[in-house]
Amino acid sequence: MNHPHSIYRGRFAPSPTGPLHFGSLVAALASFLDARHNNGQWLVRIEDIDPLREVPGASSDILHTLESHHLCWDETICYQSQRxxxxxxxxxxxxxxxxxxxxxxxxxxxxxxxxxxxxxxxxxxxxxxxxxxxxxxxxxxxxxxxxxxxxxxxxxxxxxxxxxxxxxxxxxxxxxxxVVCDDIEQNITHIVRGSDLLDSTPPQLALYDALTVKPPQFGHIPVILNSSGQKLSKQNLAPSINNSQVSQNLKQALSALNQPLPQALCNAPAEEIINWAITNWSLALVPKRHSLQGGWLTGSEL
The missing domain is CATH 3.40.50.620 (HUPs)
Structure with missing residues (x-):
């Protein structure tokens, strides 16, 4: 899905410190849907500049999970280790x-x-x-x-x-x-990411200002919390995404983003769910707060 004349360029930039968990999937889905709904391009970047924290095979696992969930990217994957x-x-x-x-x-x-x-x-x-x-x-x-x-x-x-x-x-x-260097190089115009990165916005704006480059637009979605009130993360041992239940994962992720599926699509194939979500996506409906309590989502459901 290439959109060469689009002015919207979004991206998802995970670190290969482990496989994707549910919170990461929600962030990737929000970024993807906002780009596609706006007829934009969506890029994936692997932020592998910290070899001490990198897990062997994690990059491949992340890309496989994105592909399994029909989150298909434009252009070649960018690896920060090569930059x-x-x-x-x-x-x-x-x-x-x-x-x-x-x-x-x-x-x-x-x-x-x-x-x-x-x-x-x-x-x-x-x-x-x-x-x-x-x-x-x-x-x-x-x-x-x-x-x-x-x-x-x-x-x-x-x-x-x-x-x-x-x-x-x-x-x-x-x-x-x-991240700023890469976003400039890739002409990123919109960044939809978790609110755990809200504190990164001022230093990034400072770098854009120092480099005399117009910054992208930022949008920060709520992070997903586990039943103990902790942010889902690899450090907190959040379970990895189960790629054998793609439709269920997408349904739960859309629900977390306040974009509930119609009843008729609840058991639909993943491709149908994604197509519906692109058409009906509304960033304005996403909850406007820093976190969402994930008590409604048990580890076995992730």
Whole structure:
């Protein structure tokens, strides 16, 4: 399904730290349906820039689950592990504009010092004896944006306490840098994702501003909670999606997004469900809150 003349370009960007769980499927489905309903393109990116957390085979499992649920993507899959040169070039651009500095401070030190950096911070060049991360220098700037679901949002970024890492001490590129760099490269115009990433919007807007690039539109859907009130996640041992019950999975995911299937389609094949959902999708109907209690969804039903 290619739409070469569309101005809408969305994406789903999972990390290969394990197979998809129900919360991930809900996020992927929302992103996919919003793109397709708007005659847009939908891309998939594998965010595999943290090899210490990557699970062997997870990328293939994720792609298989998406295909099994008829969430078919446009264009070639982008793997962040193959994009190091682009990230390094972006860091050089930010450095040339005075937006970065080298930082040896640990997260524990910054937390203890309430965000104040150590005297050894911001050397002219990184030291081999004192490993340094590269941080983006925040300014006292208030960011305003209109979330597609949550409405007007505002955040005041404070220098030092809101400075964020764009390249880690170990040499790995950080999420905020990589995601913005890739979204720019792929001309992403709309990002529909979980509200657990709402806090990532201000630093990402800061990078767009520093790179003088217009940011995409953001929409944050509720995250799915388990019966204990915890966000469904791999860390919380959320069960993986059962690909043998695709229609049931899609029905439950649409229900979580407040897009209930008509009774006549409750036992329909997955392709019919997806086609109905594309036609009838409404982002305005998605619950406008940060999380949904998942007590109604038991582990055996996922």
């Amino acid at each position: 190091s040169s682009a990230y390094e070039l972006t860091i050089d651009q930010l450095k040339a504009k005075g937006h970065t500095y080298y930082c040896p401070c640990s997260r524990k030190t910054l937390t203890t010092n309430q965000g104040v950096h150590s005297p050894e911070c911001n050397p002219a060049a990184p030291s081999k004896l004192l490993p340094c991360a590269t941080r983006f220098r925040a300014t006292n700037h208030r960011f305003h944006w209109h979330d597609l679901l949550l409405g007007p949002q505002s955040y005041l970024a404070s220098e030092q306490s809101d400075d964020f890492v764009i390249k880690r001490k170990e040499g790995f590129y950080a999420y905020q840098l990589a």
